[in-house]
Amino acid sequence: MSNAVSALQGKVAPGEVTIREAGLRGMITLRGDLSDKQIRRVCTDMTDQKFPEAGKAHCEGDKGICWMSPDEVLLLVPYAEVNDHLTRIAVALKGKHYLAENVSDARALLYVEGEFAREVMAKLAPVNLHPDTFGPGDFRRTRLGQVAAAFWMRDEDTFAVICFRSVAGYAFDLLAASAKAGAVGHFVEG
Amino acid sequence: MLILHCPYCGMDVDETDLHAGGQAHLKREGPGSSDEDFEDYLFLRENPKGVHFERWRHVYGCGKWFHAARCTNTLEVFGTYPAQTLEPPQEIRDKISGKRPGWSWGMFK
Numbered sequence: 001m002s003n004a005v006s007a008l009q010g011k012v013a014p015g016e017v018t019i020r021e022a023g024l025r026g027m028i029t030l031r032g033d034l035s036d037k038q039i040r041r042v043c044t045d046m047t048d049q050k051f052p053e054a055g056k057a058h059c060e061g062d063k064g065i066c067w068m069s070p071d072e073v074l075l076l077v078p079y080a081e082v083n084d085h086l087t088r089i090a091v092a093l094k095g096k097h098y099l100a101e102n103v104s105d106a107r108a109l110l111y112v113e114g115e116f117a118r119e120v121m122a123k124l125a126p127v128n129l130h131p132d133t134f135g136p137g138d139f140r141r142t143r144l145g146q147v148a149a150a151f152w153m154r155d156e157d158t159f160a161v162i163c164f165r166s167v168a169g170y171a172f173d174l175l176a177a178s179a180k181a182g183a184v185g186h187f188v189e190g
Numbered sequence: 191m192l193i194l195h196c197p198y199c200g201m202d203v204d205e206t207d208l209h210a211g212g213q214a215h216l217k218r219e220g221p222g223s224s225d226e227d228f229e230d231y232l233f234l235r236e237n238p239k240g241v242h243f244e245r246w247r248h249v250y251g252c253g254k255w256f257h258a259a260r261c262t263n264t265l266e267v268f269g270t271y272p273a274q275t276l277e278p279p280q281e282i283r284d285k286i287s288g289k290r291p292g293w294s295w296g297m298f299k
Contacts (some may be wrong), residue, residue, distance in 0.1 A: 128202070
């Protein structure tokens with residue numbers, strides 16, 4: 001098999017807020033009726049996570065379930081296990097109306113880590129990122145500068161960002177520029 | 191800048207996350223319709239100063255179409271609702287009636 005590499009091969013932009021490409025991650029897009037018990041079961045079994053409500057993501061380590069739309073979730077799994085999981089889905093959901101596709105190599109995953117990571121993101125996305133309205137567990141599909149992206153908070157100081165692989169370079173440079181420009185001081189913790 | 195509530199995601203979404211889809215509640219005139227009806231369907235649109243119904247797509251988010259009722263004059267948003275309907279829900283109509291008594295738009299009032 002060919003040697004799989006991630007979009008930016010682990011590129012890092014160090015600073016007060018560090019931008020880091022996370023490397024290879026298994027991602028499966030699953031579309032179907034999300035109220036269906038079998039579909040929910042296969043998602044939770046695969047990832048050991050609870051099934052998220054609208055606008056939420058349950059992620060831990062390199063596994064997770066992200067709510068993408070009323071009929072779509074993104075499953076995060078270790079890169080090497082994607083094909084095994086696809087087989088499991090095909091077996092578990094045989095005869096159901098669903099779609100599952102390996103999108104691991106079509107996406108890039110970036111981490112934004114540091115004290116004012118929240119502001120680095122808030123400068124780029126039209127989303128209210130105030131600590132009262134967006135925190136760990138929340139998930140948002142939106143745009144970052146000029147490209148589509150989705151993000152969630154791994155913890156108070158870390159964002160995980162998913163974008164298309166083809167625009168990973170743009171997203172990385174954008175985040176790095178935002179981080180380099182420094183904090184705004186808008187979300188002052190009182 | 192408009193902020194609309196996406197009824198599918200349950201989030202307040204900025205205009206730049208959305209794609210405008212023109213007038214809502216159009217009835218398609220297909221084969222067999224009269225020329226007048228077809229012209230009406232294809233070219234003629236409401237252009238009110240006041241209450242208006244529009245289609246919007248949450249293009250950077252869930253990708254779904256929804257409808258919005260708003261005022262083109264003040265940019266006030268009366269409400270949004272899923273697109274799987276032929277007419278505005280009563281709840282939205284009541285809300286508009288409360289704020290703009292006597293409003294009418296196309297076949298609705």
